[in-house]
Every structure is written in structure tokens, then in C-alpha cells.
Amino acid sequence: MASLDEKPLIVQSDKTLLLEVDHPMFENARSEISKFAELEKSPEYLHTYRITPLSLWNAAASKLKAEQIVDTLYKYSKYPVPQAVSADIYTQIGRYGKLKLDRDDRGDLVLKSTDPRYIAEVIRNKKVQPYVEGPKNPNEVYVKADFRGHIKQALIKIGFPVEDVAGYEKGNDFKFELRPKLGSGNDFVIRDYQESSIKAFYADGSVEGGSGVVVLPCGAGKTIVGIGAMHAVGAQTLILVTNTLSIRQWKNEILDKTTIQESEIGEYSGDKKEIKPITIATYNILTHRKKKGGDFTHFHLFSSNNWGFIVYDEVHLLPAPVFRMTSELQAKRRLGLTATLVREDGLEEDVFSLIGPKKYDVPWKELEKKKWIAEARCVEIRTPLRSLMRGMYSVADDREKFRLSSENPEKMRVIGTLLYHHRDDQVLVIGQYLDQLQRVSARFKIPLITGKTPLDERARLYEAFRTKQIRALVVSKVANFSIDLPDANVAIQISGTFGSRQEEAQRLGRVLRPKGNGNQALFYSVITNESSEEQFCRNRQLFLTEQGYEYYIYSYQDFRDKFGTYVEIMKKMKELREGAPAK
The missing domain is CATH 3.30.780 (Translation Initiation Factor Eif1)
Structure with a gap:
């Protein structure tokens, strides 16, 4: 057993944990600590975790004992664990179930x-x-x-x-079977971790199961977990998703993997108002009001059928009004699906109490090692802000500072270089600001998808991307969630939503789906050096660092030395477009 000075962890009396990144025991310690503590900071050499009541209650709900948590702290701590910390762990774990x-x-x-x-x-x-x-x-x-x-x-x-443990209403029965083979002719097999998450949620139909959240990385098949849970419950189901495109994707997955007929699946969105045994609705339609402060027009959907099961896709985005309705649906079985429990509005406690505690969680890196999701490298490239822009930046207010640094024109040089370097890959350029995205689309002649792009046009472009007729797409934040582009292997993030950790996780998820021709993905973040964007970016990285991803950081000079100057790259791109050999 390692001596105290050979261990990687310092446990402080305020319940913060300091973990040495370069220590040989780091990977094991992080894996065990993340089951009951939340990552707060992740500088290069020392990560800071905090033990909170909610993190302990989720641990208790997953059957983790106080003794196991305290033993983990002693196992990795350089110094004696403060008695007050151990005492509080026993107190909070003991509160769950009292x-x-x-x-x-x-x-x-x-x-x-x-x-x-x-x-x-x-x-x-x-x-x-x-x-x-x-x-x-x-x-x-x-x-x-x-x-x-x-x-x-x-x-x-x-x-x-x-x-x-008050139990559930059965709801209207709806039995179906899982198909042994997919439409492609391949065998349909539920993976071991998907099966484990379904079992953890359903708990053989007992009152100990039936409500809770399953946390899996993007690309790990959360929809399959939802379908497996529907099969276990065997009741008419309401599925809530982020947008209309997600409705179509859920519908296609259900038709491909189950014996459910198309006539038995309803769409409830801005376009259609169908109520069928399996009904898929968007959060937007549920929170629609004819006037500000008025009644929610479509809340009757929750009571329009005797649902036995409700699935909340991307539960970290669940709107506050739907929380209010969910508080009245506690007799229904409820499953939340997400890649991250982080909510930017701080309502994690409401997810715990109304949807249910975390039932299953698997580290992203663990699935990467087993080749269930792509191996990813995260690269940050810091560009300068030229003198004129720097002058504007210095006198701007905080919000304008963030926008100026996000839309830094110097980023075009980096984008062009990366597009050339990855010209044979499937690339997504993702950003926040429409003007910036339009400039990128026009400059590099790449199709643009935004919230205003008609659904049929989006579907056409996504299909062209899947079939490699198009090698790159510029996408706004509409692509943060629920798009299925399995062959995308490079993402270039050029702007984002302040310090949104959930957005960072979702954007990386766009390139994590397993690849048919290799399992390597690259996630670039292009940010402005010495700016508010750089400060927010540190917070955005927290979630991915917690999952075990390292960020490789290049200065603009390092980047030029590695890939070549912008002028050289643009000359090569011009020659390629004109059919001349690139020198």
C-alpha cells in the first residue's frame, strides 16, 4: 500500500478535494471520487472537487455506502481525513431514505x-x-x-x-417486441452498459425503480436505453424531446428496433398534433403560450391519455414550466436521459426530486476504451486580438467584450487552415453568432444550418453529409442536441454560450459516435487569447476534464508552426478548387 506522501489527494475540512493530475494513481482516484463529488476547477496540475449534499444523495441512491466513500478518501489521501468531513458524509448519506x-x-x-x-x-x-x-x-x-x-x-x-416508494399507476398497456435484426440486416444487440442502465432504472418493476436519470455520453445510445425501458414497462409512453428533428430520429429508431408500427407513433409538435400509444412531443410545444403570462396551451397533453411511462430526453434542458407539470405526475414512471446532470439554471435538485435520482452513470473514458464511443482529442487554439479590435475591446462592457472576442476576425485564419488540413474528414464548424457563421459559410463555401433553416433542407444537408457528398457543415447551436451524424469526426468550435459546461459536452458529443473507418475524433476550440472568452472557456472545459479528457493548448504561433501560414493554406485551397495540383 502507498505511503501517505505517495498518495494523490488532499481532503480539506470544507469538503473540497485536491487531486494531483500527474500522479500515477490519478486515473483510479478520479474514477472513484467522481461517484460522490463534483468537479469544480481543473487547472493543469491540480483538480478541485467538492463533496455536496446532492452529490452524496445521488451516491446514496445508487447504493453507495458512507463507509465506502470514507474508505476511498482514506485510500487516496496524503494526510488524515478531517473528522468533520467523515462525520458529514455519514450524516448526509444517512439522510437519504430516513x-x-x-x-x-x-x-x-x-x-x-x-x-x-x-x-x-x-x-x-x-x-x-x-x-x-x-x-x-x-x-x-x-x-x-x-x-x-x-x-x-x-x-x-x-x-x-x-x-x-409510493408506487406507480400502471397506465394503458402497450406491449411490443424488440427486433432481432435491424433494417440494415445487422443483428440488434443491446450493449452491456445499456442493459445495466435499463435494469438499474426498472428494478424488476419494483417501487425501488421506475423513476430516475441515466447518464451516458453522446453517441453511447441513450435512445436505445429509452426503447429498452419502454419494452420493460410495457405501457403507453409519452416521450419529450428537444426539437422536431429529434422526434423524427426517435421515431426512426423505434421503427428500426421494435415491432411498433408507424401508425402507433404520434408526433406532437408545431406541425402536427397527434396522440397515439407512443407519442413524441417537443419541449417547445409544451411551453407554448398565446400571450406572456398566459396558460400553457398544450399542457393538456399530459392528461390526454393514461400514460404509463414518460421519457425526458436531454433532461438537463427540461424547461422550468415542465418541472411544474412533472410535480403532478409522480404516479407515472419517469426516465430522464442525459449526457450531463449539469444545469446552467442550478435546478439539479429539482431533477433529483421530480424525475428521480441518478440510477446509472458510466465514465466517458471507460466507453472510449471499449470502443463504444470514439477516442477524442481536445485541442484549444488561442488567437490574438489585433490592435484596432483590442482598442474596441478595452472600452466595451462585459457582454460586448465576450462577443468581440468570440467573433474575432483572426479566427478565420485558423478555420481556413483546419478546413484544409481536414479536407478529407467530415467536419462540423459550430458557433453561437449568426453573423459569424454566415461569414464562415460564405468565405469557405460551406452550407450553413441555423434555427431558420427549413426542416426538409436540414434533413437534406444532414443526409448529404452522412453520405459524404458534403465534407463540411457550418451549424449554429441547433446542432448542440439530438442530431445523428455518426461519421462526423472533426468539430471546430468557434464561439459558444459563455461558460456553458453542458454545451461543451454536447458539442464534443457530435463527434463521439463510433466511426466505421477508425475511431479517432478531434474537437477544436478556437478562442481569443487574453480575453473574457478565454476565461469562460476554462469553465466550459470542466465537465470534459472531469470525464478524463485533456486539452492540448496551442498559441497562434505554435499553430502556424505546426500547420503553415494562412496565406500558404489559402493558396493550396484555391488550387484545389480550380483543379490544379496543390504544391
């Missing part, structure tokens, strides 16, 4: 605990009182029937995560 939502012999909803002191404490709280009827006995209190979700939200906000 309060349970259940039903009594008559079917009434009750909040109960083996320790009557917990019941006495929570029913005195003003945030909880609107949802309880009165005591049944010292260990149980009646909960108002329609407020199962509301009381869970209220309790988690005062530090009491509830284990919900």
Missing part, C-alpha cells in the same frame, strides 16, 4: 420515518405544511394526494431528500 413516501393499507399517501423526530421536525416547517394533512401516528403523516411532487421539492430544499 424519510420515505409510501402508501398505507388504504392506499393513502404517507410520509414516514423510523425516527419520529424527523417527522416532528419537517411538519413544523412552513414550506412543508401546505402539503400535509395531519399525523397518522408519531412515525407517519398523511400527504395530500395531489402533492406528491411538491412535498419532495419542499423537503429537498430544507435538506431532506425523500425516497419515494
Whole structure:
């Protein structure tokens, strides 16, 4: 066993963990720590994690014991683990399951605990009182029937995560079979980690399962997990997705992999309003209002059928109004699918209490090693801001500083060089600002897809990209989510949404799907040196660093030395376009 000074971890009394990146035990330590702690900072040599109540409650929900967590800290810590940290871990892990939502012999909803002191404490709280009827006995209190979700939200906000074992309504039956072969003729096999996530969610139909979140990387087949869970539940299902294109992709996957007929699948979007045994709807249509502050026009979809199962795709994007409706759907089985539990609005606790705790999570690097997702390299290229732009930047406000650095014209040189270098690859140029994307599209004669691109045109361009008729696409943030371009192996990110960690994860996910001709992917981030964009970029990288990805950083000079000058590259590109041999 390693001596104390040979270990990689420092555990501080404020529950922050400092982990040495260059230590030979780093990989193992990070893998174990990430099960119960959240990454906060990831500078080059020392990563900072924090143990939070929510990270511990998710660990408890996945059956991780306090003893295992404390043992992990002792296993890797250079110095003695502060006693207060160990004590708090035992306290928070012990809190999960101390309060349970259940039903009594008559079917009434009750909040109960083996320790009557917990019941006495929570029913005195003003945030909880609107949802309880009165005591049944010292260990149980009646909960108002329609407020199962509301009381869970209220309790988690005062530090009491509830284990919900009150069961589910069956909903309308809908049985189907999984196809042994796909439309392509290949065998359809659910991968081991997909099978494990389905089992962890469904839990053989017991009350311990049936609600929760499965976290898998983009390209790892979250849709297959959703289909497998639908097969296990065997009920009419409402699937909520991010956009209309996602509806079509879910529909195609269901038709390809199950015996469900096309006539049994409904689309509920801006274009169609169909309600079928399997109905796929967008978040946008559910949050539509005729006027600001008015009623949500289509919330009736939740009650329009006796659904037995609801699937929330990209659950980290679930709009706040849908949370409110979900609080009234706690008797339905619910599955959240996501590549990251990080929410930019800080509503992770609402995901925990209303969709359910994390049921299954697998490290991205683990799937990469097994070749289930592509091996990826992340490269950051820092471009200068020329003197005139630097003067404008110095007097701009914070928001304008970010935009100026994001739309830095010097990035064109890097984009052109990368496009030439990867001319035989399938490349996505991804950005935030429409003017910038239009300039890139016009300069390099590459098709552009934005939110205003008609759906049929998007589908045509995506298909041309898949079949390699088109080698590159310029895409706005519409491509952050739920597009299936399995052969994309290079992404060039030229601007983004401030410090959005979820966006960074989703954009890398565009190139992580396994490749038919190799399994290597490249993710470039082109940023402006010594600017607010560089500062935000550090935060964007946090999630991917937590997953084990390293960022290789080039200065503009290093980049030129590696790839050649812009003038040289543009000359070569011109010769290629005109059919002359590139020198």
C-alpha cells in the first residue's frame, strides 16, 4: 500500500478535494471520487472537487455506502481525513431514505420515518405544511394526494431528500417486441452498459425503480436505453424531446428496433398534433403560450391519455414550466436521459426530486476504451486580438467584450487552415453568432444550418453529409442536441454560450459516435487569447476534464508552426478548387 506522501489527494475540512493530475494513481482516484463529488476547477496540475449534499444523495441512491466513500478518501489521501468531513458524509448519506413516501393499507399517501423526530421536525416547517394533512401516528403523516411532487421539492430544499416508494399507476398497456435484426440486416444487440442502465432504472418493476436519470455520453445510445425501458414497462409512453428533428430520429429508431408500427407513433409538435400509444412531443410545444403570462396551451397533453411511462430526453434542458407539470405526475414512471446532470439554471435538485435520482452513470473514458464511443482529442487554439479590435475591446462592457472576442476576425485564419488540413474528414464548424457563421459559410463555401433553416433542407444537408457528398457543415447551436451524424469526426468550435459546461459536452458529443473507418475524433476550440472568452472557456472545459479528457493548448504561433501560414493554406485551397495540383 502507498505511503501517505505517495498518495494523490488532499481532503480539506470544507469538503473540497485536491487531486494531483500527474500522479500515477490519478486515473483510479478520479474514477472513484467522481461517484460522490463534483468537479469544480481543473487547472493543469491540480483538480478541485467538492463533496455536496446532492452529490452524496445521488451516491446514496445508487447504493453507495458512507463507509465506502470514507474508505476511498482514506485510500487516496496524503494526510488524515478531517473528522468533520467523515462525520458529514455519514450524516448526509444517512439522510437519504430516513424519510420515505409510501402508501398505507388504504392506499393513502404517507410520509414516514423510523425516527419520529424527523417527522416532528419537517411538519413544523412552513414550506412543508401546505402539503400535509395531519399525523397518522408519531412515525407517519398523511400527504395530500395531489402533492406528491411538491412535498419532495419542499423537503429537498430544507435538506431532506425523500425516497419515494409510493408506487406507480400502471397506465394503458402497450406491449411490443424488440427486433432481432435491424433494417440494415445487422443483428440488434443491446450493449452491456445499456442493459445495466435499463435494469438499474426498472428494478424488476419494483417501487425501488421506475423513476430516475441515466447518464451516458453522446453517441453511447441513450435512445436505445429509452426503447429498452419502454419494452420493460410495457405501457403507453409519452416521450419529450428537444426539437422536431429529434422526434423524427426517435421515431426512426423505434421503427428500426421494435415491432411498433408507424401508425402507433404520434408526433406532437408545431406541425402536427397527434396522440397515439407512443407519442413524441417537443419541449417547445409544451411551453407554448398565446400571450406572456398566459396558460400553457398544450399542457393538456399530459392528461390526454393514461400514460404509463414518460421519457425526458436531454433532461438537463427540461424547461422550468415542465418541472411544474412533472410535480403532478409522480404516479407515472419517469426516465430522464442525459449526457450531463449539469444545469446552467442550478435546478439539479429539482431533477433529483421530480424525475428521480441518478440510477446509472458510466465514465466517458471507460466507453472510449471499449470502443463504444470514439477516442477524442481536445485541442484549444488561442488567437490574438489585433490592435484596432483590442482598442474596441478595452472600452466595451462585459457582454460586448465576450462577443468581440468570440467573433474575432483572426479566427478565420485558423478555420481556413483546419478546413484544409481536414479536407478529407467530415467536419462540423459550430458557433453561437449568426453573423459569424454566415461569414464562415460564405468565405469557405460551406452550407450553413441555423434555427431558420427549413426542416426538409436540414434533413437534406444532414443526409448529404452522412453520405459524404458534403465534407463540411457550418451549424449554429441547433446542432448542440439530438442530431445523428455518426461519421462526423472533426468539430471546430468557434464561439459558444459563455461558460456553458453542458454545451461543451454536447458539442464534443457530435463527434463521439463510433466511426466505421477508425475511431479517432478531434474537437477544436478556437478562442481569443487574453480575453473574457478565454476565461469562460476554462469553465466550459470542466465537465470534459472531469470525464478524463485533456486539452492540448496551442498559441497562434505554435499553430502556424505546426500547420503553415494562412496565406500558404489559402493558396493550396484555391488550387484545389480550380483543379490544379496543390504544391
